[in-house]
Amino acid sequence: MQILHTLDEMHKLVSAARRGGKSIGLVPTMGFFHAGHLSLMQQARKDNDLVVVSVFVNPTQFGPSEDFKTYPRDMDHDARLAESVGVDVIFNPSPEEMYPEGYSTYVEVERFSKGLCGASRPGHFRGVATVCLKLMNITGPDRAYFGMKDYQQLRVVQRMAADLNLCVQIVPMPIFREPDGLAMSSRNTYLNPAERRAALILKKALEYAQRLIDEGVTSADELRIRVVEFISTEPLAQIDYVEAVDPDTLDCIKTLDHNAVLALAVKIGNTRLIDNTILKV
Numbered sequence: 001m002q003i004l005h006t007l008d009e010m011h012k013l014v015s016a017a018r019r020g021g022k023s024i025g026l027v028p029t030m031g032f033f034h035a036g037h038l039s040l041m042q043q044a045r046k047d048n049d050l051v052v053v054s055v056f057v058n059p060t061q062f063g064p065s066e067d068f069k070t071y072p073r074d075m076d077h078d079a080r081l082a083e084s085v086g087v088d089v090i091f092n093p094s095p096e097e098m099y100p101e102g103y104s105t106y107v108e109v110e111r112f113s114k115g116l117c118g119a120s121r122p123g124h125f126r127g128v129a130t131v132c133l134k135l136m137n138i139t140g141p142d143r144a145y146f147g148m149k150d151y152q153q154l155r156v157v158q159r160m161a162a163d164l165n166l167c168v169q170i171v172p173m174p175i176f177r178e179p180d181g182l183a184m185s186s187r188n189t190y191l192n193p194a195e196r197r198a199a200l201i202l203k204k205a206l207e208y209a210q211r212l213i214d215e216g217v218t219s220a221d222e223l224r225i226r227v228v229e230f231i232s233t234e235p236l237a238q239i240d241y242v243e244a245v246d247p248d249t250l251d252c253i254k255t256l257d258h259n260a261v262l263a264l265a266v267k268i269g270n271t272r273l274i275d276n277t278i279l280k281v
């Protein structure tokens with residue numbers, strides 16, 4: 001497995017692969033791998049001749065008071081894990097390589113970026129869309145893999161790919177969870193033991209919501225209020241949002257008469273966690 005840091009090196013490698021008629025799979029990440037990341041790489045390995053994983057903590061998607069500086073990083077550990085699942089190349093550029101002096105171009109996926117995490121993290125999805133487009137332009141993938149854990153991000157990238165006529169198939173991948181149900185995330189390492197236990201409230205709240213639907217709740221407002229009450233029983237939890245949205249448009253819904261995505265963002269101590277499920281109506 002190679003680890004490349006520059007655009008030049010990537011261009012050479014990708015051009016050679018293209019000339020050889022190889023298909024390319026891209027898995028964009030911020031590193032500090034867990035089994036969720038590896039599941040995306042394994043799928044990419046099955047589907048493509050060349051698997052490229054980008055490891056880039058993207059400064060443009062962090063707000064000024066967010067954890068860009070402290071975001072966990074461990075390239076040696078990441079390289080070992082990526083190699084163990086058959087990744088061919090890690091692309092690990094510096095911020096200067098991606099955003100040289102004078103950099104001025106950003107992608108705004110309107111509407112899809114406004115609600116949910118977009119409301120509490122202004123500019124976040126502008127940074128996400130921009131870096132994903134850049135990474136896809138650099139690596140020229142046939143397929144790019146995104147986890148449904150970051151459901152809004154998946155929709156933003158799919159919308160961008162459709163709107164800008166990108167020749168790439170966006171492949172959604174299911175949420176990978178710890179045995180007790182906590183969605184895997186690099187940020188879970190911030191949790192102390194008490195917070196780690198408290199974090200289970202997210203998954204439990206999603207299950208509770210499905211039970212409410214099964215019992216006949218059809219008002220999205222009622223569902224939201226009862227899920228908020230449920231999460232509030234956990235003293236370490238502070239809710240950012242609980243929303244039931246249309247799975248395709250991400251618009252808030254009023255009546256649960258078709259499948260919906262229930263999306264949560266909850267702070268456990270100082271750590272903001274997100275999770276979601278597709279509610280079966």
Ligand code: AMP
Binds near residue numbers: 028147148174177186
């Ligand atoms: P990140 O490094 O957190 O930016 O994530 C890189 C990719 O892995 C994104 O497409 C995420 O949605 C995906 N991902 C992160 N956590 C999980 C998980 N628990 N299950 C599935 N995919 C995930």
